[in-house]
Amino acid sequence: MIRPRIPTLLRANRPFRNYWAGQSISLFGDQIALLAIPLLAVLTLDANAEQMGFLAAVELAPSLLFAFHLGAWADRRRSRRALLIAADLGRAFLLLGLPLAALLGVLSLPILYVVAFLTGTLGILFMVAEQTVFTSLVRPREYVEANSLLIGSRSVAEVGGKTLGGLLVAAVTAPGAIVVDGVSFLLSALFVHRADVPEPPAASPDSGGLAAGARFIRRTPLLRASLLGTATFNLFNTAFWALIVLFATQELHLGSGAIGIALGVGALGSVLGSAVAKVLAARIGLGNSMILSFVLAPLPLVLVPLADGPPALSMALLMTAEFFSGVGVMVLDVGLFSFQAAVIPDHLRSRAWGAILFFNWGIRPLGALGGGLLAGAIGLRPTMWIAAVGGLAGVLWLLPSRMSQVRDLSEEGGVAPSAPPTDVPVAVP
Numbered sequence: 001m002i003r004p005r006i007p008t009l010l011r012a013n014r015p016f017r018n019y020w021a022g023q024s025i026s027l028f029g030d031q032i033a034l035l036a037i038p039l040l041a042v043l044t045l046d047a048n049a050e051q052m053g054f055l056a057a058v059e060l061a062p063s064l065l066f067a068f069h070l071g072a073w074a075d076r077r078r079s080r081r082a083l084l085i086a087a088d089l090g091r092a093f094l095l096l097g098l099p100l101a102a103l104l105g106v107l108s109l110p111i112l113y114v115v116a117f118l119t120g121t122l123g124i125l126f127m128v129a130e131q132t133v134f135t136s137l138v139r140p141r142e143y144v145e146a147n148s149l150l151i152g153s154r155s156v157a158e159v160g161g162k163t164l165g166g167l168l169v170a171a172v173t174a175p176g177a178i179v180v181d182g183v184s185f186l187l188s189a190l191f192v193h194r195a196d197v198p199e200p201p202a203a204s205p206d207s208g209g210l211a212a213g214a215r216f217i218r219r220t221p222l223l224r225a226s227l228l229g230t231a232t233f234n235l236f237n238t239a240f241w242a243l244i245v246l247f248a249t250q251e252l253h254l255g256s257g258a259i260g261i262a263l264g265v266g267a268l269g270s271v272l273g274s275a276v277a278k279v280l281a282a283r284i285g286l287g288n289s290m291i292l293s294f295v296l297a298p299l300p301l302v303l304v305p306l307a308d309g310p311p312a313l314s315m316a317l318l319m320t321a322e323f324f325s326g327v328g329v330m331v332l333d334v335g336l337f338s339f340q341a342a343v344i345p346d347h348l349r350s351r352a353w354g355a356i357l358f359f360n361w362g363i364r365p366l367g368a369l370g371g372g373l374l375a376g377a378i379g380l381r382p383t384m385w386i387a388a389v390g391g392l393a394g395v396l397w398l399l400p401s402r403m404s405q406v407r408d409l410s411e412e413g414g415v416a417p418s419a420p421p422t423d424v425p426v427a428v429p
Contacts, residue, residue, distance in 0.1 A: 009138070009145050015195040016137040020149055022191025026088070027157035029184025032164060033095070036177035037116070039169050044102060045109050058113050062121040063361035068210045070121075071128040071354020075203040075347065080129040081196070085189045087126040091119050092185035099175035127357060128350040135341050135349070136197045140409045143338035144278050144286070151333050152274035155326075159267045200346035213351030216344070223343055225401040226336060227356060229294055231363045233394035238364040239371025240301055240387035247380050252307055252314040262319040269323035273330025280331060281338075287406030290335040291398050296328030298391025305384040342409045 010017045041047035041055055074083055094115045101107040138146045168177035217223050248254045254262070281289045303321040307314040344352045375383040 007145070007149060009142060009149065013138065013142075015197045016146060018191045019133070019137055019195040020146075020153065022088075022188040022195070023150055024153035024157070025184050025191070026188035027154050028160070028164065029181040029188075031157045031160075032168060032177055032184075033181040036169055036174045036181065037098075037112070040098065040102075040174035040178065041109065041112055043174060044107065045112065047109060051109060055109075055113060055116055057365070059116040059120040060361065060365060061117065062124045063357050066121055067124055067128065067354040067358040067361070068214075068351070069354075070125050071213055071351040071357075072210045074125065074129045074132075074350035074354075077129075078199075078202050080132040080199060080350070081192060083129040084126055084133060084192050087122040087129075088185045088189035088192065090122045092182045092189070094119050094122075095178055095185065096182035098178050102175040124354075124357060128353045131341055131344070131353050132199060132346060132349045133192075133195070133197075135346070136199045137195060140342055143341050143409055144281050144334060147334045147337045147341075148274050148278045151277075151330055151337070152271065155267075155270035155274045155330055158270060203347040203351075210351070211355075213344075213348050213353070214355040216348050216352055217355055220343060222401055222403055222406070223340065225397045225403065226290070226339065227359060229394040229397035230332075230336065231359050231394075232397065233294065233298060233391050234360055235363050235367040235370075236387045236390035236393070237298065237301075238367030239374070240304075240384065240391070242368040242371050243375055243380060243384060243387070244304070246375075247304070247384055248314075248318060251380055252318070253311050254315055254318070258311065258315050259318075262315050263322055265319050265323070267322060267326055269326030270330045271326075273327035274334060276327070277331045277334035281335060281408070285404070285407045286335055286339065286409065287403040289331060290339065291395060291403060293328045293332035293335060294395035294398060295392065297325055297332050298328070298388060298394070300324035300328070301388040301391065302385070305381050305388055338409060339406070 010020065038052065038055070041052060047055065074080055077083055098107065098112070098115060101111055134146070135143075168180060172179075217227055245259060248259050248262075277289070280292075284292070300321045300323075303317045307317040340352075340356070371383060371387060374386065
C-alpha cells in the first residue's frame with residue numbers, strides 16, 4: 001500500500017505546521033461563509049438585488065478605507081502573531097453572533113451589514129500582519145514550498161468548501177452553517193497561538209509614515225512591475241468573472257447545474273497549479289514562472305467568448321478555461337507571495353502589504369463596475385472578449401523588467417538573479 005508522503009516542511013517545522021493547519025481550517029470556513037451569508041440574507045431576511053450588492057460592497061470597503069492605516073499600525077506592534085489571534089477571535093465572535101441574533105428573532109439587514117464591515121476590517125488586519133509571521137516561521141529558501149502548501153489549502157477549500165457549505169445550509173440552515181465558520185476561526189486562533197516563533201522587532205517611529213510601504217514599492221522596480229501587472233490582470237479578470245454567470249446563461253444557454261459543475265470541476269486546476277508551482281519555479285526560475293503565469297492565467301479564458309454551439313460543447317469549453325486558468329492563477333499566487341516576502345524588509349512589511357491590498361483589492365470593484373457598464377453599451381460577448389484578452393496586458397509590465405533574471409530566493413532575504421549584472425535591482429538594500 002502506498003502511503004501519502006507528508007511534505008518535509010510540515011514534518012520538520014512544527015510552528016509552521018500549526019500555522020498551516022489553522023489557516024487550512026479557516027479557509028474552509030471562509031468558503032462556507034461565502035455561500036451561507038448571502039443565503040442568510042436572501043432566505044432569512046428577503047434581501048433584494050440592491051441590498052445584496054450593498055452587502056458585498058461593505059465587506060470590500062475596509063480594504064480601501066483602512067489598508068494603509070492598519071498596515072502602519074501593525075508594523076509598530078511588538079507581536080504581529082497576537083494581531084492574527086485577535087483578528088481570528090474577533091471574527092469568530094461576530095459570526096457566532098449572527099445565528100444567535102437569528103435565534104432571538106432580532107437579526108436584520110443593518111446587523112448583517114455591520115458584521116460584514118467589521119469582519120472585513122479584521123480580515124484586512126490579519127492580511128497585513130500575516131506576512132511578518134510567515135517570514136518568521138520559514139526561511140527564504142522555503143518560501144515557495146510554504147506558499148505552495150498554504151495556497152494549496154486555499155485551492156482545496158475553494159473546490160470543496162462551497163459544496164460543503166451548500167450541504168450544511170440544506171442540513172442545518174444558513175445560521176447553522178455560519179456557526180461552522182465561527183468555530184473555524186476559533187480553531188485558527190488556537191493553532192496560530194501554538195505557532196510560537198521569535199518575530200522581528202517592531203518598526204521604529206522614524207521608519208516612515210503611512211505611505212512608507214507605497215514609497216518602497218515605487219522605488220523597487222521589480223516589486224513595482226509585479227504590482228502593476230497584478231492590478232492590470234485583476235481589473236480585467238474581475239470584469240470577466242462578474243459577468244460569467246450572466247454570459248453562461250444568456251449566451252451559452254447553460255443551466256445553473258451545468259454552470260456549477262463546469263466551474264466546480266474546472267476549479268480542480270487551482271489544486272494542480274499550487275502543486276506544480278514549486279517544481280516549475282525550480283525548473284525555469286522563479287521570475288520566468290511568474291511571467292509564464294501572467295500569460296497562463298488569462299489566456300485560457302478566451303475559450304469562453306469563443307464558445308458558440310451546443311450547450312455540451314460550451315460547458316466543456318467553460319470547464320477547460322476554468323481549469324487551465326486556475327493552474328495559472330495558483331502558480332502566479334505562489335510565485336508572487338514568495339517574491340514579495342523575499343524583497344519587502346521586515347520593518348515595512350505590513351505597510352507594504354497595506355499598499356498592495358489597497359491597489360489589488362481596490363481595483364476589483366472598478367473592474368466589476370466597468371465590465372457591467374461596457375456590457376450594457378456593447379453587449380456581453382464583445383465585453384467578455386475584451387476582459388479575457390485584456391488580462392494578458394498584465395504581463396507587459398514584467399517583460400521590460402529584469403524579472404526573467406530572478407532565479408530563486410536567497411537565504412539572506414531578497415532574490416538571487418541567474419546572472420549578476422550590477423544594474424539589476426533584485427536585492428533588498
